[in-house]
Amino acid sequence: MATTRGSSLRVRRRPTRSGVVLEPDMIIDAALRLIEAPGGNALTVRRLGVELGADPSAIYRYFRDLDALLIAISDRLISESLSGFDPGPDWAASLRELGERVHHSIVRHPRLATLRASRFTTGPNELRGDNIGVGLLLSAGFPPAEAVRHYADFIDAVLALAAIDAVELTPAQQQAEEEGLRRAYSSLPPGEYPHLVAVRDHLPSVTESPFPGVLDKLIFALSHLAPNGAGAG
Known part of the structure; x- marks a missing residue:
C-alpha cells in the first residue's frame, strides 16, 4: 500500500514563498480543508500549493504522490477515532466502543469514507487501533489466529457499514x-x-442505518464464541 515517505526521514525544509516552513502535518491539514470544502472535493496538487503558499512540487518532498498524501490523511483521521479511548476490563464493551468510534469518524468525513474503508495505511494510528482491537480479543481468550481473524471480520464490517452511511445524497x-x-x-x-x-408496515425501516443492529449481532456472536465469556461487565 502507498504510504508517506515517513516523518522519520530527514527532509530538507525550506521556507515557502510566504516564508512558512512546511511540515507534513501542515500539508495534511491543508489537504483536508480542500477535500471538505463546500461544493465538493477541491484537492489537487496545484490547489494545495496555493493553499500553502508554496510551489506545488514542494509537496513531493514530503509525500511520494497524491495517493500517499491521501493515505496519510486517512491515518491521521484514525487518530480521531482513538482520541481519549481507554479500553476497560470488559472486552466486549470496549470493542463495541471502538466500533462506534470508527463509524462516527468515517461518517463525519464522508468524502474520505471509501478510501478509509478500502485501504490500509500501515501508519502509526492504524497500527495502534489494530493493536487495541486484537488485544481485546486476546483478552477474551481467543487464540492468536482466531483473534486476528475475528478482529479483521469485525473492523471490515464496521468500515463497510460506515462507508454506506457516509454516502452523501442531495x-x-x-x-x-x-x-x-x-x-x-x-x-x-x-x-x-x-x-x-x-411485513409491509415495517418495510420503511430498511432506510435506517443497519450499523447499530449489525454491531449488536457482531458483539453477541463474539461474546458467545469467546473462551472467557462476554467480558467483565
Missing part, C-alpha cells in the same frame, strides 16, 4: 428515494410478494 435524491420506496411498498401485489406484503 435533498432531492433523498426525497426521490423515499417517495420511490413508498410507492413500491404500497403497490406490492400479494400474489407475487406475499412475504413483503405481510
Whole structure:
C-alpha cells in the first residue's frame, strides 16, 4: 500500500514563498480543508500549493504522490477515532466502543469514507487501533489466529457499514428515494410478494442505518464464541 515517505526521514525544509516552513502535518491539514470544502472535493496538487503558499512540487518532498498524501490523511483521521479511548476490563464493551468510534469518524468525513474503508495505511494510528482491537480479543481468550481473524471480520464490517452511511445524497435524491420506496411498498401485489406484503408496515425501516443492529449481532456472536465469556461487565 502507498504510504508517506515517513516523518522519520530527514527532509530538507525550506521556507515557502510566504516564508512558512512546511511540515507534513501542515500539508495534511491543508489537504483536508480542500477535500471538505463546500461544493465538493477541491484537492489537487496545484490547489494545495496555493493553499500553502508554496510551489506545488514542494509537496513531493514530503509525500511520494497524491495517493500517499491521501493515505496519510486517512491515518491521521484514525487518530480521531482513538482520541481519549481507554479500553476497560470488559472486552466486549470496549470493542463495541471502538466500533462506534470508527463509524462516527468515517461518517463525519464522508468524502474520505471509501478510501478509509478500502485501504490500509500501515501508519502509526492504524497500527495502534489494530493493536487495541486484537488485544481485546486476546483478552477474551481467543487464540492468536482466531483473534486476528475475528478482529479483521469485525473492523471490515464496521468500515463497510460506515462507508454506506457516509454516502452523501442531495435533498432531492433523498426525497426521490423515499417517495420511490413508498410507492413500491404500497403497490406490492400479494400474489407475487406475499412475504413483503405481510411485513409491509415495517418495510420503511430498511432506510435506517443497519450499523447499530449489525454491531449488536457482531458483539453477541463474539461474546458467545469467546473462551472467557462476554467480558467483565
